[in-house]
Amino acid sequence: DTAVSQTPKYLVTQMGNDKSIKCEQNLGHDTMYWYKQDSKKFLKIMFSYNNKELIINETVPNRFSPKSPDKAHLNLHINSLELGDSAVYFCASSQGASGGVDTQYFGPGTRLTVL
């Protein structure tokens, strides 16, 4: 069974569209994350979500919004897509935010291409 899954694996869309990426974890973890990996492989935290508390990286445009229907899911909604949003987006989860030692488990990634 996949621990952290993401759908879709590939997403190709036009500028200006709105799209969503889904993430599910079956590990029973309390905290979930979204990371963006750019074309140079640089990984950057976007959001973390723990027990209904959302912590946002201040550099993330407000066109990006995470939605958590329950503890096992953290979806990423992106409005008015731009060319610069093209990247691989990774979801991750960890048991908690207990002082920073928790291992994060990553999903396989969603490659978003904006044309």
Add this chain to the structure above:
Amino acid sequence: AQSVTQLGSHVSVSEGALVLLRCNYSSSVPPYLFWYVQYPNQGLQLLLKYTSAATLVKGINGFEAEFKKSETSFHLTKPSAHMSDAAEYFCAVSGWANNLFFGTGTRLTVIP
């Protein structure tokens, strides 16, 4: 603020040779440090992590890393490279709310 710097975006080694991937950190508090591996078109997998219990940390697939506070380093090593080790390796430090701050990655190529 926490950050890591990985020296060398590409490292090539011969099969059977020592693997050394370098990582230096900057942290205003005692750091928690991680090494992750990413195989082509896959997500990240944890190799090992330092949580202050022991300075020499052993991970999966024969990798290990040594935390050196005096050098602010957390280099990753493996005594003998295998073809299956070819991948992208990321060093990371834990920051606010358990978020990870990653280095820019090092691509390891293993030459037969």
